[in-house]
Amino acid sequence: xxxxxxxxxxxxxxxxxxxxxxxxxxxxxxxxxxxxxxxxxxxxxxxxxxxxxxxxxxxxxxxxxxxxxxxxxxxxxxxxxxxxxxxxxxxxxxxxxxxxxxxxxxxxxxxxxxxxxxxxxxxxxxxxxxxxxxxxxxxxxxxxxxxxxxxxxxxxxxxxxxxxxxxxxxxxxxxxxxxxxxxxxxxxxxxxxxxxxxxxxxxxxxxxxxxxxxxxxxxxxxxxxxxxxxxxxxxxxxxxxxxxxxxxxxxxxxxxxxxxxxxxxxxxxxxxxxxxxxxxxxxxxxxxxxxxxxxxxxxxxxxxxxxxxxxxxxxxxxxxxxxxxxxxxxxxxxxxxxxxxxxxxxxxxxxxxxxxxxxxxxxxxxxxxxxxxxxxxxxxxxxxxxxxxxxxxxxxxxxxxxxxxxxxxxxxxxxxxxxxxxxxxxxxxxxxxxxxxxxxxxxxxxxxxxxxxxxxxxxxxxxxxxxxxxxxxxxxxxxxxxxxxxxxxxxxxxxxxxxxxxxxxxxxxxxxxxxxxxxxxxxxxxxxxxxxxxxxxxxxxxxxxxxxx
Amino acid sequence: xxxxxxxxxxxxxxxxxxxxxxxxxxxxxxxxxxxxxxxxxxxxxxxxxxxxxxxxxxxxxxxxxxxxxxxxxxxxxxxxxxxxxxxxxxxxxxxxxxxxx
Numbered sequence: 001x002x003x004x005x006x007x008x009x010x011x012x013x014x015x016x017x018x019x020x021x022x023x024x025x026x027x028x029x030x031x032x033x034x035x036x037x038x039x040x041x042x043x044x045x046x047x048x049x050x051x052x053x054x055x056x057x058x059x060x061x062x063x064x065x066x067x068x069x070x071x072x073x074x075x076x077x078x079x080x081x082x083x084x085x086x087x088x089x090x091x092x093x094x095x096x097x098x099x100x101x102x103x104x105x106x107x108x109x110x111x112x113x114x115x116x117x118x119x120x121x122x123x124x125x126x127x128x129x130x131x132x133x134x135x136x137x138x139x140x141x142x143x144x145x146x147x148x149x150x151x152x153x154x155x156x157x158x159x160x161x162x163x164x165x166x167x168x169x170x171x172x173x174x175x176x177x178x179x180x181x182x183x184x185x186x187x188x189x190x191x192x193x194x195x196x197x198x199x200x201x202x203x204x205x206x207x208x209x210x211x212x213x214x215x216x217x218x219x220x221x222x223x224x225x226x227x228x229x230x231x232x233x234x235x236x237x238x239x240x241x242x243x244x245x246x247x248x249x250x251x252x253x254x255x256x257x258x259x260x261x262x263x264x265x266x267x268x269x270x271x272x273x274x275x276x277x278x279x280x281x282x283x284x285x286x287x288x289x290x291x292x293x294x295x296x297x298x299x300x301x302x303x304x305x306x307x308x309x310x311x312x313x314x315x316x317x318x319x320x321x322x323x324x325x326x327x328x329x330x331x332x333x334x335x336x337x338x339x340x341x342x343x344x345x346x347x348x349x350x351x352x353x354x355x356x357x358x359x360x361x362x363x364x365x366x367x368x369x370x371x372x373x374x375x376x377x378x379x380x381x382x383x384x385x386x387x388x389x390x391x392x393x394x395x396x397x398x399x400x401x402x403x404x405x406x407x408x409x410x411x412x413x414x415x416x417x418x419x420x421x422x423x424x425x426x427x428x429x430x431x432x433x434x435x436x437x438x439x440x441x442x443x444x445x446x447x448x449x450x451x452x453x454x455x456x457x458x459x460x461x462x463x464x465x466x467x468x469x470x471x472x473x474x475x476x477x478x479x480x481x482x483x484x485x486x487x488x489x490x491x492x493x494x495x496x497x498x499x500x501x502x503x504x505x506x507x508x509x510x511x512x513x514x515x516x517x518x519x520x521x522x523x524x525x526x527x528x529x530x531x532x533x534x535x536x537x538x539x540x541x542x543x544x545x546x547x548x549x
Numbered sequence: 550x551x552x553x554x555x556x557x558x559x560x561x562x563x564x565x566x567x568x569x570x571x572x573x574x575x576x577x578x579x580x581x582x583x584x585x586x587x588x589x590x591x592x593x594x595x596x597x598x599x600x601x602x603x604x605x606x607x608x609x610x611x612x613x614x615x616x617x618x619x620x621x622x623x624x625x626x627x628x629x630x631x632x633x634x635x636x637x638x639x640x641x642x643x644x645x646x647x648x649x650x
Contacts, residue, residue, distance in 0.1 A: 146611050153618045157625050164629050173633045180626050181581050185572050187622070188588035191615060192565055195595035199558075202603045204611070 016084035021073060023087060024066040025097040026137045029104070032059030033130035040123040049115045052123040053514065056108035056130060060101050063137075067097035079548040081143055085205050088143035088277070091546025095346055095539065096140025096273045103265045103353050104133040106518045110258040110361040113512025117369055118166065118256075125165060129262055132158035136270030140277075143548070145194045145204040148274045152190065152238065155270050156183045159263055163255040166371060175254025182237060182247040190234025196227030206282040207548070213285045228283065228290050232297075238271040241331060242300035245324050249312075252320035257367055257374070260316060261360025264323045265353040272330055272349055280337050281549055287337050294335045298427060301328030302434040309441050315363055315374045318441060319356070322400060325438050326352055332415040332431055336422045343544035344414035347537060351407035351526065355399045358522025361515050362393040368509055379445060381453035385508045390449045392523045399526040401442040402435050406530040410537065557598040565591035582626055589619045 020027070036055050040047040071094045079090030087093075107129055115125060135154030142148040160183060164176030198204050200223040201212045218224055236244035252260045279290060305325030312318035326348075333345030366382065366389075367373050383390035399408035412435055419428045529536045564587055571584030593612045600608025 146614055150614060150618070153622070157621055160625050160629065164632060167632060170636055173629065173636065176629045177578065177633055180629055181572070181578065181585075184582070184585040184622055184626065185569075185588070187618075188568065188585050188592065191589060191592040192595065194611075195561075195592045195599065198608060198611075199595065199599035199603075202605060204607065 017082075019082040019089070021070060022082040022089040023141065024070065025063040025101060026134050026141065028059060028063045028066055029101075029130050029134040029137060032056070032062070033127045033134070036123050036130070037127045047123065049112060049121070052126050053108050053112040055123075056111075056126040057105055059130065060105035060108060060133075064098060064101040064105070067094055067101055070094045070097065074546055075542070079546050081207065081548065085207065086144040086147050087141050088206070088548045089141070090548040091543035092273070092277065092342075092346070092548070093141040094546075095350070095543035096269060097137050099269050099350050099353055100133050100136045100140070100266055103262065103269065103357060104130060106354075106357045106361075106521065107258060107262040107266075109514045109518035110261065110357065110364060113515040114256060114258045114364050114371075116512065118168070118371065120165070125162070128158040128162050128165075129259075132156075132162065132262070133266055136266045136273075139270035140273035142274060142277070143206050145197060145206070145209075145278070148278065149187075149191060149194060151270065151274070153187060155267060156187065156238075159183075159259075159267060162259045162262070163251055165259060166256045169254070169371065171254035172256065173254075175251045178247050178254075179251045186234050186237030186244070189230050189237070193227045193230030193232075193234055196223050196230060198227075200224035200227055206278060209282045210284070210549075213283065218286070224286070225289060228286070229293070231278065232290065232293055235271055235275045236297055239268055239275070239327050239330075240320075240324055241297045241327050242304045242324060245301070245304075245327075248324060249317045249320040252323075253314055253316045253374075256371055257316065257360050257364030260319070261357040261364075264319070264356040264360070268323070268327070268330075269349050269353060272334075272345060276334060276342055276345060277547075279334060280342055281547065284337060291335055291337060294331055295424075295427060298328050298331035298335055299430055301325065301331060302427075302430055303328075306434040306437040306441075309438065312441075313376050315376060315379065315445065316360075318376075318445070319359060319363070322438060322441070323356065325434060326356075326400070328434065329412055329415050329431060332419045332424070332427060335427065336418040336424065338418065338422060339544050339547075340421055341415070341418040342547065343537075343540045344411075344418040346543055347414050347540040348411040350536065350540065351399075351411045351529070354522040354525045355396050355408060358396045358519050358526070359393065359400065361519045361522070362389060362396065365389065365509055365511050365515055376445065376448055379448045380451055382449040384452070386511070389509075389511060389519075392519050393449065394446045395523050395527060396519075397442040397446050399530070401439040403439075404530075405527065407526045407533070407536070409530065410533050414537075554598050554602045557594060561591045561594040561598065564588075564594065578630055582623065582630075586619060586623070589615055 032055070036052065036059070039055075040052065070089070071091070074089065074091050074094055079088070081087065082089050108126055111125055111129070132155050135151045135156070135158065138151030138154060139148055142151055160176055160180045163179050164173050166172040194204060197209070200218070200221055201209045203209055203212065233244065235241075237247075240248035252263070255263065279294075283290060301324050305321050305323075305328055309318050309321035309325065312321060330345050330348050330352075333341040333348065335341070336344075363374055364371065366378060382393075395406070399406035402408045402412040412431070416428045416431050419431070568584045568586075568588035568591060571587065572581050575581055575584065593615055596608045596611050596615070600606065
């Protein structure tokens with residue numbers, strides 16, 4: 001009898017207790033996406049683009065409210081792990097949930113105008129974006145390397161499809177394929193990194209890895225070092241840090257503009273959340289091994305992002321290089337490997353999310369039907385045609401440049417302070433210099449908007465190397481507009497490619513009301529919290545204090 | 550006679566290297582996909598080997614997650630290839646050069 005009981009008891013599977021509150025925003029986002037898909041296929045008549053947008057906004061708001069409820073719980077009960085230690089339920093996690101929920105909300109608003117203009121039916125855009133957002137949330141909450149991997153894949157696979165979303169544009173499919181091949185490659189590298197880390201520490205649980213490493217002194221363990229290196233390469237690809245950034249300009253240029261904004265905000269939030277949690281909380285004991293690598297990634301991203309952006313004639317490509325520059329800044333906070341660094345990085349991610357989604361919303365509006373007009377010349381005279389739109393874009397660009405009285409300034413200040421507080425003077429100096437260089441191309445775009453349509457040359461164009469833009473002559477968009485004539489090499493083609501009469505005739509581009517709401521929100525956030533910085537900085541600070549260690 | 554885990558790890562490393570080189574060198578998109586799959590399966594082999602040496606069932610469970618993810622990835626990837634293939638009859642990565650700068 002006893003043996004019978006013993007054999008019967010042996011295969012019992014212990015199902016872990018699931019604390020649903022700890023994953024509620026993720027569940028709402030994913031469940032909302034599935035429900036929207038189902039309802040849209042059942043009631044095709046009623047579910048037009050607007051109804052889908054309303055549904056996505058409601059789901060995002062619900063996820064945001066759930067995240068705030070979580071915040072209340074974490075603030076009173078402190079950080080904990082749930083679901084058999086696979087999910088971290090702490091302030092850091094809630095911060096990412098809030099960031100991603102708001103990003104999804106804004107993306108749904110921007111997407112509404114885009115989908116109507118392009119005449120794309122069906123809820124797939126929103127469904128994929130919501131699934132992708134739930135992946136980013138999972139990365140923020142993951143306390144186990146394999147959960148990080150699952151979150152990464154949920155995030156990425158949906159994004160591959162979103163990149164290909166505009167099937168009328170050949171660039172869109174090309175962008176998706178490039179993103180897919182390099183994304184799949186980086187995921188495989190990342191996975192091998194997990195395997196090696198597992199082999200070296202005997203676990204994939206982040207807290208247990210930290211415990212193992214603090215109990216055992218490992219000096220130059222090849223397997224662990226290999227694992228760390230591969231994990232960093234995988235993250236480097238995902239956040240587009242130099243030298244793993246090659247895909248990002250092409251993907252940003254080819255993807256639909258609202259998707260590019262979503263990609264920049266959400267994919268970076270998710271990947272940086274996991275990067276911060278893994279390296280700062282699990283591998284602090286071996287930081288002498290990984291800090292130099294992150295230092296180099298940060299340095300290269302800061303320099304290359306700012307310098308190459310100067311040569312870009314396509315505003316979306318310019319934004320891609322500018323986002324590489326921003327990655328360098330956020331890596332500054334990672335490299336510091338302190339609570340201050342984490343808090344500064346979180347603040348940077350949160351504020352950058354508003355700036356980049358707002359910027360891409362404006363780019364999407366200006367790009368017009370077909371999402372093609374994103375050359376620098378297309379922005380000439382925008383201030384005269386549409387002063388409000390131009391003003392909003394100028395504020396967002398100044399925010400990205402880090403002008404005072406915007407959140408961008410405080411974000412840059414925060415990460416530089418964090419770097420200085422650990423004696424990282426060299427990197428901090430490079431960061432400040434690169435911010436100054438980056439300010440140049442943001443201001444050039446702003447100045448272009450205020451220059452008259454007929455003027456020959458951008459106001460600041462004199463400083464550009466002549467060879468830079470020749471590649472643009474080969475793109476179909478540029479040859480279209482080259483007045484039927486041969487594309488001219490050199491400055492002429494850049495500055496006078498768009499015949500002024502055509503731009504004049506185009507007149508103001510219509511700004512969809514919901515996009516206006518989204519852009520207004522982004523601008524208002526960036527200015528108001530740039531002047532009254534307290535609440536958001538406190539939020540990031542509290543989130544870091546409540547970080548599970 | 551049993552094969553020591555070191556050999557399996559060596560094999561996994563070799564497979565991973567072949568996959569990596571394949572993605573970087575080959576220009577046919579389908580072969581690049583296959584190389585990514587090779588890399589994922591190299592990781593699987595490493596997981597199983599480590600699970601064996603560590604006497605931990607966790608590593609073997611991870612392989613199932615990876616298999617599912619790999620399948621999902623291929624579905625999406627082939628979908629994108631088909632979408633591009635319809636536009637132009639080529640699966641060569643070098644033909645994709647609309648964007649430069």
